[in-house]
Amino acid sequence: MSSQFLRVDRDGAVATVTIDRPERLNALDTGAVAELGRAFAELGRDDEIRAVVLTGAGEKAFVAGADISELAELDAPGAERYAAAGQGLMWSIENLGKPVVAAIGGYALGGGLELALACTVRWAAAEAKLGLPETNLGLIPGFGGTQRLPRLVGRGRALEMILGGKPIGADEALAWGLVTRVLPREELLDAVQAFAAKLAARSGMALRSALKAVGEGSNMTLDASMRLEAALFGVTCASADAAEGCQAFLEKRDAEFRHR
């Protein structure tokens, strides 16, 4: 499953999606957004794939944003549709039901950072630069950045990044919780793929429920989210994987999950 600006490589239960347009620092044009949407829809349906790695080709960038040459051409209704299409992609990544780990090797700017924000976990290379520079262009983020970034790093830091437009480095991103690990660039992709493989070996059923509890719960009142958590706990507790996981613990052996 590969296309013009996208490579999808499979290794066991892990798929690596590489945005492959390094001569434009992997900037996302309309075609790339649509290709990513199709790729993630397919990976979501594929029961053999239980974790996804998302990265950008080349040394310099994860994704340097939406393609500015396209943005310059848009009128108001066209721009709204464009933002909605990008937001749809981010929603489908966030709600894939499987972990998606971003390997950020370089620039993650604008729509590129917004793409990373939709992922479950973000690891970065020491050289990475992360930012929402849209206001430098007289724009605002439109792929979810104004909403996901403050939820992740807090309103003050998010507004500093959005209004100031200045990217931050990997160490600052780590201190702010925007990424959870910083590694030398040459080690990053292997380390992220190894982490994804570990996640893929865990109960897919449990991971799906945990993702749902955290994802959907964060849009609810505390009372409603507690009810959701209890309901999901009930479903997972009655699963074959929970029976196997608990039995394996009691028998002092490794669990063999069947992801249901």
Ligand code: HXC
């Ligand atoms: C189109 C881009 C691009 C982008 C880089 N390129 N980013 N093309 N859209 N977002 C192109 C450059 O024009 C150049 O093409 C080539 O990639 C290499 O980039 P350089 O600028 O020469 O590299 P460098 O000097 O190293 O600078 C790297 C950079 C800079 C700091 C990342 O490229 C940059 O500032 N890019 C724009 C970042 C940005 O503003 N992103 C937010 C976009 S708005 P040529 O043909 O000259 O070789 C956005 C909105 C999302 O994302 C929401 C929409 C609803």
